[in-house]
Amino acid sequence: MTQTFDPADLPRALDDKTWLLVLTGAGVSAESGLPTFRASDGLWENHHIEDVASPDGFRRDPELVWRFYGERRAGAAKVEPNAGHLALAELERRLGERFLLVTQNVDGLHGRAGSRRYVELHGSLWRTRCSSCDLVPFDDHSHPVEPPLPMCPNCGALLRPDIVWFGEAIPYHGDFAVREHIYLARLAKERLVFLAAGTSGNVWPASSYVSRAADAGAETWLADPGVPANRGAFDRHLRGPATVVLPALVEAFKPSA
Numbered sequence: 001m002t003q004t005f006d007p008a009d010l011p012r013a014l015d016d017k018t019w020l021l022v023l024t025g026a027g028v029s030a031e032s033g034l035p036t037f038r039a040s041d042g043l044w045e046n047h048h049i050e051d052v053a054s055p056d057g058f059r060r061d062p063e064l065v066w067r068f069y070g071e072r073r074a075g076a077a078k079v080e081p082n083a084g085h086l087a088l089a090e091l092e093r094r095l096g097e098r099f100l101l102v103t104q105n106v107d108g109l110h111g112r113a114g115s116r117r118y119v120e121l122h123g124s125l126w127r128t129r130c131s132s133c134d135l136v137p138f139d140d141h142s143h144p145v146e147p148p149l150p151m152c153p154n155c156g157a158l159l160r161p162d163i164v165w166f167g168e169a170i171p172y173h174g175d176f177a178v179r180e181h182i183y184l185a186r187l188a189k190e191r192l193v194f195l196a197a198g199t200s201g202n203v204w205p206a207s208s209y210v211s212r213a214a215d216a217g218a219e220t221w222l223a224d225p226g227v228p229a230n231r232g233a234f235d236r237h238l239r240g241p242a243t244v245v246l247p248a249l250v251e252a253f254k255p256s257a
């Protein structure tokens, strides 16, 4: 994260007639010090991803999976939301219903930073659900989680973290919220900006958001310290870490006269 961000790179400032759709990913959490899954070697904290983040892995060794997520909960509880999280909460305060955040992160840091209008695409570390029945997922801050493993009060099956694992479907409500936000912006005939931060969103379904927003006439901005392969999908690249770029967007915000 040595890239120097130049505020002169900022596109036209956000103002209170702007609709903003933000996608955040692992880079934003990493800046709070949370280690994240590295696609390069398929490891997450020294575990093979299929062992700790797939339905098969859970069937094979639920104790290992619960120990792993207990450790992730403990780790997430120790870190604080950073300037990037806080800047997004501030933009939400200024934009109200014109703001929507969609995150690939499961650590709950956006909520702790004060965000309310957000969707957790990949679930939450802090919720538990049944591995079998449709028990409503519930808030769960327990860690560590050790045997005997928690069982469903409805059906007796093992409970599991409410995380979307590899091979599982992304809940439809995230996609619905994105479509609705774009639709409302068009209906209002106001400016729409799509901003991806800490992720280039090159994994489906997030990968479809940038093109969907662009098709609706949105400006598409990428806040990222590196140059991802799909950089070309965006109009503008604000090259720098989210902790620098997002506060700069707040700084440049233009309230109406």
Ligand SMILES: [Zn+2]
Pocket: 130, 131, 132, 133, 134, 135, 152, 153, 154, 155, 156, 157
């Ligand atoms: Zn159940």
